[in-house]
Amino acid sequence: MEVQSHGKTHQGRVRPGNEDALFVGRWVYAVADGVGGAPAGEVASTLAVEQVAAYDDATPEDIADTGALLGASVRAAARTVAEAGADDPARTGMATTLTAAAVWDDQLVIAHVGDSRAYLLRDGLEQLTNDHTAVEEAVQVGLLDRADAARHPERHLLVRVVGMDPDVPVADYGPWRLQSGDRVLLCSDGLTEACETRAIARHLEDARDPESACEALIRAALEGGGPDNVTVVVLDLV
Numbered sequence: 001m002e003v004q005s006h007g008k009t010h011q012g013r014v015r016p017g018n019e020d021a022l023f024v025g026r027w028v029y030a031v032a033d034g035v036g037g038a039p040a041g042e043v044a045s046t047l048a049v050e051q052v053a054a055y056d057d058a059t060p061e062d063i064a065d066t067g068a069l070l071g072a073s074v075r076a077a078a079r080t081v082a083e084a085g086a087d088d089p090a091r092t093g094m095a096t097t098l099t100a101a102a103v104w105d106d107q108l109v110i111a112h113v114g115d116s117r118a119y120l121l122r123d124g125l126e127q128l129t130n131d132h133t134a135v136e137e138a139v140q141v142g143l144l145d146r147a148d149a150a151r152h153p154e155r156h157l158l159v160r161v162v163g164m165d166p167d168v169p170v171a172d173y174g175p176w177r178l179q180s181g182d183r184v185l186l187c188s189d190g191l192t193e194a195c196e197t198r199a200i201a202r203h204l205e206d207a208r209d210p211e212s213a214c215e216a217l218i219r220a221a222l223e224g225g226g227p228d229n230v231t232v233v234v235l236d237l238v
Contacts (some may be wrong), residue, residue, distance in 0.1 A: 001105070001106055001178065001180055001238065003027070003235055003237060004209065004210055004235070004236040004238055005234065005236070006210035006211040006214050006231065006234055007022040007023075007028065007029075007031075007180075007214065007227060007233040007234075008214040008215065008218050008232055009021075009023075009229065009230070009231040010218050010221070010222065010226070010229070010231075011046070011229050012190055012221070012227060012229050013222060013226030013227070014085040014226060014227050015228060015229050018042065018229045019033065019034030019035075019036070019042040019048045019096075019229055020032065020033050020034065020045060020188050020190070020229040020230070020231040021034075021045035021046045021096075021208065022049060022186075022231050022233055023049040023053045024233055025033075025053060025056035026101050027056065027081065027102055027237060028052055028055055028070070028073070028100065028101070029100065029102075029103075029186060029233050030048075030053070030094045030098065030099065030100040030186070030195055030233075031049075031098075031099050031116050031187060031188055031232075031233055032044075032048045032084075032098045032099075032116070032188075033045060033096060033097040033114065033115075033116050033184040033188040033189060033222055033229065033231070034094070034095075034096045035096060035097070035163070038095050038163075039040070039090060039093055040085075040091040040094040041094060041095070041096065043084070043094060044081050044085075044095055044096035044162070044163050045096040045097075045098075045206035045213050046076040047077065047080050047081050047084060047096075048080075048096050048098045049077075051073055051076045051080050051134065052070075052073045052074065052077060052098070052100045053075035053170045054076075054208060055070070055073040060104045061100070063128050065099065066102050066104045066107060066175070067102075067109040067111075067174060067175060068084035069102070070109050070110070071103045071111045071172050072114065073100060074098055074111040074162070074170045075109070075170055078113070078162045078163070078165070078166055078167070078170070079175065081094065081095065081096065081162050081163040082163055082165060083166065085163055087165065090213065093163075093164060094163050094184060095158075095161035095162060095163030095164055096114070096163060097114025097116040097158070097161065097162065097185035097188070098111060098114060098162045099105070099111075099114070099118055099129060099186050100112070101118055101186055101235070103178065103184075103235065105144055105236075106166060106179075107175040107177065108149075108174055108175060108176045108178050109172070109176075110172045111171070111172055111173055111174040112129045112130075112132075112170070112173065113162050113168055113169075113170055114158055114160060115131040115133055115136075115158060115169065115189050116187060116188045116189060116231075117129050117131070117185075117186070117187055117189070117192060118173075118184065118185065119184070119187075120182060120183075120184055120185075121183040121201065121204045122179065122182050122183075125197060125200065125204065127175060127197075128173055128174075129167050129177075130171065132158060132160035132171070133156065133157055133159060134157045134159055135152045135154060135155045135157065136149065136192070137159065155166070179237065180238060181238075182236075183210075183235065183237075184234070185200070185213075185217075185232065185233070185234055185235075186232070187217070187230075187231065187232045187233070188228070188229060188230060188231040188232075189228065190227070190229045190230030190231065191217055191220075191221050191230050191231075191232055193227060193228060194221040194222075194224030194226060194227060194228075194230065195217070195224050199220055200217065200220075204217075204234070205222055210234040210235065210236050213232075213234040217232045217234075218230055218232060219232075
C-alpha cells in the first residue's frame with residue numbers, strides 16, 4: 001500500500017508563539033507539543049521530532065522490528081531533551097509530549113509519551129493512544145468517569161513527558177494491520193480541546209485527501225476558539 005501524508009501547525013488564537021512541532025517523513029511521522037509553563041517548550045518539541053526524524057532514513061526490514069525501532073527513537077528523544085535541559089540553565093525543566101507513528105507495508109506502530117494523540121478512522125474514529133495525565137489514570141482505575149474527566153480542571157496535568165527524566169516510560173502500541181482506505185491522525189491537544197470527537201471524525205470523513213483534512217481540522221480548532229497551538233498530521237492508506 002502507498003501512504004499519502006500531510007501535516008500542518010498553527011499557533012492558535014491565544015498563544016503568543018507556537019511550541020508544537022511535527023515531522024512527516026517516508027515512513028515515520030510525529031507530533032510534539034512543548035509543555036506550557038515550562039521553559040523552552042519550542043526547543044524541547046523540535047529536539048524531540050528531530051530524533052524521530054533521524055530514524056526515517058533507516059530500513060525497518062533490516063531490523064525486523066519496526067515497533068522497537070520507533071520506540072528507540074522516542075527513548076532517544078527523551079534522553080536528548082533531558083540532557084539539553086540539564087546542560088543549559090535557561091532550559092532546565094523543558095519538556096514536550098511526543099506521539100510518533102511508523103507505517104511499513106501494511107503495519108502501523110506507535111510510540112507515545114504525553115497527551116498528544118493518535119486516531120484511526122475506519123468504520124468510525126478510534127483513539128489509539130491513552131493520555132498520560134493524572135485524570136486519565138483516574139479514569140482507567142474507575143475513580144472518575146469519562147464525562148467528568150472531560151471537564152476536570154486538572155485534565156492537562158501530565159504524569160509523563162519527554163524531558164527531565166531521560167528514562168521516562170514510553171508507551172508502545174500496535175502493530176495494527178492497515179487496510180486501503182484507512183486514515184490515521186496524529187494531533188496535539190490543541191485540536192482535541194477545541195473540537196469534539198464527533199467533529200474531528202466528521203472532518204476526517206469529509207476531506208478528500210490529507211492536505212484538505214489538515215486544513216479542515218486546523219480551521220475547526222480556530223473556530224472553536226483556538227486556545228492552544230494546534231498541530232495535525234494525517235496519513236491516508238491507498
